[in-house]
Amino acid sequence: MRGRLICAAVLLAACGTEQSAPPRHGEPRLRRLLGRQYTNTVEALLGPEAAAVAKPPADIASRGFEAIGAAELAPSDMALGAYETSALAIAEAMVVDVSKLPPIIGCTPSGATDLACFDTFVRTFGRRAFRRPLAEDEVARYVGLTVTTAGRYHNAYAGVAYAIQAFLQSPYFLYQVEIGEVDAERPTRKRLTDYEVATRLSYFLLDTTPDDALLALAEQKLLSTPAQIRAAAEELLSRPAAKGALQGFFRERTKLRQVAALTKDPAVYPQFTPALAAAMEKEALLLLDDIVWTRDADYRDLFTADYAFVDAQLAALYGTAPVALPGQFEKRTLPAERRGMLGQAAFLSIEAHPNSTSPTRRGRHVSERLLCTDIPPPPPDVNTQLPMPVPGMPRTMRERLAAHTASAACADCHRRMDGIGLALEHFDGIGAFRATDQGLPIDATGEVVDVATFDGLPGLGALVRDLPDLHRCWVRGLYRHATGHIEADGDELALVEVDKSFGEAYRVKQLLLEITVSDAFRFVDNVDSVDNGEGK
Amino acid sequence: MPSLKLSRRNFLRGVAGGATAVVALPALEAMLDAHGEAHSDGSPIARRFVCFHFGNGYTLSRLVPATEGPDYQLTVLLTPLANVKAHVNVLTGFANKHADRITHHEGMAGMWSAHPFIHQGGLNSKFGGPSIDQVVAARLGNATVFPSLELGCSKRVSTDEGPTMQFMSHKGPDQPMPPEYNPRAVFARLFAQPPPDDPSRPSRVNALDAVLEDARALKAKIGAADRVRLDAHLESVARLQAQISALPPVCVKPAMPAADNVDVGGLEPMEDVARAMLDLMVYAFACDLTRVSSFMLSGGVGHTIYHFLGTLAEQHVLSHDPTGSAVPLNRSIKWNIEQYAYLLEKMQATPDGAKTLLDNSVVILGSDCSEGWSHAIDNMPVLVGGGGGGMLKSPGIHTRSKNDRNLSDILLTCMRTVVPDLESVGAAEMRSTTVVSEILR
Missing domain, CATH: 1.20.5 (Single alpha-helices involved in coiled-coils or other helix-helix interfaces)
Structure with a gap:
């Protein structure tokens, strides 16, 4: 792969024409709005009462990303039923008080046959719902629907409500539709249209639909050049919603959403309560917010920060200076043994068992989710049973897991997981510090296989923060989330440039901008240009 | 405030509370032939197809009966079947022939589709072809308003290994069919239509x-x-x-179930949800809203905890330690079989023409492993409940293969009870064109 990239980038001419196909961008795919994007969009179009009853089907991850699932998988009957039910509930919520409707319609209908008003409504609302102006046949279709259903109820607002219900189920609403225009300079690819760029930008950076201002830029063709896109993206990143959108990505990638549904054994962890779980999730997001938005600081601090935002419960769990007001989160200096997001109770609890730690899960998380290194599957028919505890003979987790590495079949892969996770053994299954395991001293030395050995969580954080794989993985993760596909070789070429500029200062805001202006974001493959000898 | 109502639909119609006995209208006498085995116009009475999954396998030593034939003794894990033993065929020792192994995934793909999964790197995969319930549903076409139902119970399924482990029903590689986990939502979908x-x-x-x-x-x-x-x-x-x-279906509708599958204190209400889902499934069959259903009680791998059985350990973890975890692990396996038995008993108590719903159904119980501790997919046990419209042997027998017969043969046998002309199931090493004749009448 690396060899091919160099070939494509540097030696294109010298590589010969036979074997070196030109680099390609990802194929354009219809990409369904994620659930939160659907709900945010309903709120932007119709207000909070509508958003309160919006109930999209659950997102499904594919290849590790919900955005990729949204671009690869077809919705089931039940998913489309859920959209229909949700759209109907929204329509019903809209007519609870029809006096609120005229601003959305753009006029006040004089009656169930006010075609002029319906036309205004379909054009203005439809443009916002489809994120582009409607074609005339589409206007006719939705005006027709409005008239038909208004007539059935003898009520203009009923017609409007069913038109809204239909708009909210149209594939032009449910999917980010990216057709593009052939790039005259490189016909193997298509440039996203200005409206498509507006949509991609807005859902990536804000998790919601482009607003009227952004659509106006698209209409004026002011989202065509990298400089124009950069200016628009900078403006979007100044909005409060940008914080929530990055949190959405971060919550998915780091599994933070699972904290609220964790079960912990109260006999082992009596401190664990729903309130503590909620505080764990909030703490994790506050550190992200602080580094990315408040301080616009080096994102590598996520792994080495010597401070945390804690409430009274977490202050007690971590042993920081106390926080007096319940529910209040304050910045506190951490004890020397705890650093960064891998020292957060959220991560340490999610990747643990209900009654014990799990070095294997913790290590797998670091390897797969932070370093993008897949762990090979376990071999078939291997006895997974660990040695039974013997009463009166306590053993540490490290001693129990020695069975993983004693067996040749398990050793190579388990070293890649356990080698990392065992270094976190000073933190129990809900992230509290412990000096001993079963009364025995803890050996917290660790290893990132093929990279380096280290000591304990501070050692892990210090090592991980400077690993090229960490940065590469973070950039690829954001990109896959932004576009719904694994980078193709042409995308990868562009992302290597993004990596370089990110590596200058490691600022996430800057990275988000660089992604949006890169060719990998602005172009898609022109599938029709592939000459495979079979025609299209 | 000027208000408008679009519909007389009421999602909350019906009395909240436990489900009552099924009181669907059976097919009327006058509509049946002299034997009550077909409609008077000669069309056969509908047959139903159910796939019932739970995760992480069995402990075979406590499951497999010692002898074959109709007179086998119920083992400790089979005791829940006491009331329906005559209507269950027990098949053991069948080989899931999936060649590619990444643990659990091959078990799901082999058990429910007979198509090799499509590996997507690491521990990620998707189904390589349609699951058997969807094959049957597609063949039945639009015979009913809902081609199939997908129902679930434990929400703590594996969500980060791709669609194979997350779902049992798939129309194809890129169209998984996620189950509904909330019984109230199932009720709303099936029974809360406006006039x-x-x-x-x-x-x-x-x-x-x-x-x-x-x-x-x-x-x-x-x-x-x-x-x-x-x-x-x-x-x-x-x-x-x-x-x-x-x-609206011509039958007595159930009441809105109370169970909504919302965790209480970090614990899933699995017992209530399983009952409510199985009740709804039987109502849906009795009302002929569908003839095909899958039920994923718990997923392979996953994070399901059978807290109501006195353990707070994840069942997947228990399954890796069959000796140390013997008591809670076997309790959880037995509980899953109890839910299966509950469904069979409920179907047996539901008239269907001159017979019972169970007589006209096939209900397959399967898992993604034979035994969880080794992730084994050989020596697979499968329970086949129901009469298959008279095609399946009753009283049921235990038949044992020496790990030399294809698990997919069982699938094809069951599918033929609903789609008699089905020639084969699956693909590649798992494809089958052979039925298990021992369980056919």
């Missing part, structure tokens, strides 16, 4: 007409892979229109 003359019905259909036209126009502009997805989307929308237009 036939309600103006919302044609209006919702009109709205979907516009959606269909949008989708057809879009189809002309997109690539081949997306056209396949959009075709599936179009088909689903058309079915949705038929569901909205359908007249």
